[in-house]
Amino acid sequence: MKFRDLGVLAVVILIVAMLVIPLPTWLLSFLIIINITISLLILLTAMNMKEALDFSIFPSVILLVTLFRLGLSISTTRAILANGDAGDVVETFGEFVTGGNILVGLVIFLLLVIVNFIVITKGSERVAEVAARFTLDAMPGKQMSIDADLNAGMISEREARERREKVSRESDFYGAMDGATKFVKGDAIASIIMVFINLLFGMIIGMTQLGYPMAEAAAHFSKLTVGDGLVAQIPALLVSTATGLVVTRAASDGNLGSDITSQLFAQSKLLYIAGGTIFLLGLFTPIPFWITIPISAVLAIGAFLMDRKKEDSPEEILEIEEEVATDTMKSQENVINLLNVDPIEFEFGYGLIPLVDTAQGGDLLDRVVMIRRQLALELGLVIPVVRIRDNIQLQPNEYRIKIKGNEMARGELLLDHYLAMSPGDDNSIEGIDTIEPSFGLPAKWITEKTKEDAEMLGYTVVDPPSVVSTHLAEIIRANAHELLGRQETKQLIDHLRESYPILVEELTPTPLAIGEIQKVLAKLLKENVSIRNLPIIFETLADYSKLTSDPDILTEYARQALARQITAQYASGGPILKVITVPAKLEKLIADSIQQTDHGNYLAMNPQDSQSVLESIAQEVERVSYMEQSPIILCSPAIRMYLRQLTQNYFPQIPVLSYNELDANIEIQSVGVVNVE
Structure with a gap:
């Protein structure tokens, strides 16, 4: 363990020891000064932080400092009641701070307790409670905002992860502060009780055990009690003030001092008004001029200096801004950033802005999040962030999808319409003829009034956000290997x-x-x-x-x-897999056309034979499609990859499987054969 870790453990052990072991008065005086120093350091730290999480350990510090202060109070109470002496610090506060007047000391102590307990502690407790509740309620919205920025490409994965961690830490911090303020409140109550114990039992012990007369016992123990109360309440007041500063602190770019000076004294005319008011107060009231004139003069001079600082002309400001912009464009970093190519881009015309504008009900950003999660489960690949941006070069209702900077698809949407796809040859529904972008099916754009009629006739009706999200998902799925x-x-x-x-x-x-x-x-x-x-x-x-x-x-x-996985993927309809088989003659033709080189094997089939094979496959695929079956080509393992090489440019969506890629429990049924002459 490091030395500082051992130091913290030693402090905790010391706190426990103070509760049960009598300490010498010189050590008590030393620890009381340390307590005041730590409390002052906590207050200064709270004043100089920029946001609450800069002092994230504060709830635990409150607990330790409160226990330390209570341990000191118990030790000083033991010393006062046992020996009638609690050290030089307590006696100094009892005599010097109160001016030798015990009643004045008691009044000062009671005022400190009232200010600490009723004003600062009570207010801090309420603010901490409300802040914890609001922070917890705001967490879902903040998480959605982070996901939206991530999908829009405004932040990276690392920045999103850091922001999520910050949101979680804020929730934990304000929840802990809600509980920590209860310690501060309990400490204030305990201090009041200890004062009465010291005063009452001190007088009893002084008269019965130490032999003091009643007047002398009252004077002596009152002095010690007031001193003990003051040395406990001053650090408590500092910590309570720091607690109030922390829970009321809003995030900013500066500390408390810079924020006060930059915001409270931001407008010079307000300083002129305040200075004039103070001057008139001294002019028309009995308040002496030597008090009001210096204050009003300081305010006026400060306002004058602020105005001189802001005398830069608009032309100078514009010139400075242009120079900064020019330097930025000339910088090497700015040019290098232009070389970045986003893995996935979704661009749209200005007419489709409602798709992504949450204020207008757009949920495309949320849909993109779901697409990335769905494809991660389906493909086992973490899909990169989709950068979504508007492009004035596109038509208002047009969009396009890019992969690695290359346009892969383009489409057009009518936001006030629905896309209806017919289950057959029914064209009785009126609408604007179009093509469904994901699968190339004939479709129509219909209005809200026609939607119910189309659904009753068996049309598949989808809204524009569903159309574009499906299209985006299909493009990403088809090009996942490039990502x-x-x-x-x-x-x-x-x-x-x-x-x-x-x-x-x-x-x-x-x-x-x-x-x-x-x-x-x-x-x-x-x-x-x-x-x-x-x-x-x-x-x-x-x-x-x-x-x-x-x-x-x-x-x-x-x-x-991966035979079981592939079988489950294509035989999801039941225990029978319907396929288009490849005869032995064609397999031999393909095997004889394989060329072996030092850089690998490839298919070098005669162009006439290749054309014949592709035409036969096209005929079988068309015939199987009429049977409402998904065409699957099945061949031997030796030629599978070569047959795939032949068909991938013409039939990229048709899977080519081998017998070794199918589960032994699946039943294969041939619904077609690739015949060649």
């Missing part, structure tokens, strides 16, 4: 290392580097295979990376290890 780079892969590996350190150490950096692992994961994502089950993928790579480092082959092994 997974080496940096993102490193984050996934670090997260996996927390639970599976041995597995990660066996796989990377040898035999596979981060870049090679990233290629495998990206290939899985490109074919819509979730990488959420990273332990299975890493186990498979660890097993086969010693045999080959080809990412295509390693991807095939990983797919086979």
Whole structure:
């Protein structure tokens, strides 16, 4: 343990010792001065903090200081009642501070108690209670504001995490302050009781045990009681004042002193008015001029100096602002920032501002949060922050989606309409013909009046925010492999290392580097295979990376290890999986067309054969679609990745599976065959 930690423990042990062990008077005097010093230091710290969390340990400090002060009070009470002496400090406060008048000392003590208990402590307790309640009630709104700023790209993930921690700490702090003020209140009550104990029992002990006459006993013990009360109430008053400052402190860029001078004396004309009022007060009342004139003169001179400081002309201010703006544009940091490319961007015309403006009921920011969470569960990938911004170059109702700075999709919305998609050939609903942006289906924009009729006819009716959020989700899902780079892969590996350190150490950096692992994961994502089950993928790579480092082959092994996941993904309708099979003749044709090179294997099929295969696949896909079935191509493991290479540019949405990627319990039913001549 560090020395300062041992010092804190020693203080706590000393407090406990003071409660049960009599202390010598010289040590009591020393500890009383320390108590006053600590209380003064607490007050100065509270005055110089910028926000409440700058003094986050304050509730615990209140508890320790209160216990320390109560321990001193008990020790001094023991010394007063046992020996009639509590040290030089207590006696000095009893004589010097009160001017030798016990009644004056008692009155001063009672006034300090009244001010501390009724004014400062009571007010601090109420403010702390209200602040704790309001802070707790405001937490959901603050969290939503942080998520909105994060989704809009205004802050980074690290800044969002820091702001969330700050919100949580504020809630804990004000809750603790609500309880800590009860200690201050209890300390004030205990001080009043101790004064009466010292005074009453001190006189009794002085007359019965020490043999003092009644007058002498009353004078002696009254002096000690007042001194003890004052040395206890002055630190208590300082701590109570500090408590009030902390709980009433609003966050700002300066401390209490700078805020008072910058805000209270911000307007010179108010100083002129105040100075003139004081001058008239001395002129028309019996108050002496030597009191009012210096005060009014100081206020007038201060206002005059403030006006001189603000004499910069508007032209000079504008010139300074232009110079600052020019220097900013010329700075290297400003140019470097222009090189940043956001992973995902959503741009919209000014007519779609209500989508993102919460004041107008827009909830697109909340929808983006849900999209990122949903895709994280589906794909196992942390989707980057979506930067949302308006673009005056777009049409008012137009939007576009960019991935890595490249436009991937574009659409148009009518905010006062609904998008209706027909279940068949029914076109009886009146509306504006359009194309559903996510899946390319024919649709219509209909009005609120037509919405109920369309739903009764079986149309699928969605509102504009749902249209654009679905489109955004589909674009991100289709391009997830482009969002997974080496940096993102490193984050996934670090997260996996927390639970599976041995597995990660066996796989990377040898035999596979981060870049090679990233290629495998990206290939899985490109074919819509979730990488959420990273332990299975890493186990498979660890097993086969010693045999080959080809990412295509390693991807095939990983797919086979994820057989249950892939089966559940495509056979969600029941125990039967309906597929389009590949005959042995075509498999042999593909196998014979594989070219092996030093840089990997690739498919080099004759163009006529490739065209014939693609036409046959197109016919089978169209026929299966008429059967309201999702087309799935099934082939042998040896040619799966090569057949996928052939079809990925023409049929990117159609999955190509191998027999080894299906669970043994699934029943396969062929609904089509890819025939070639």
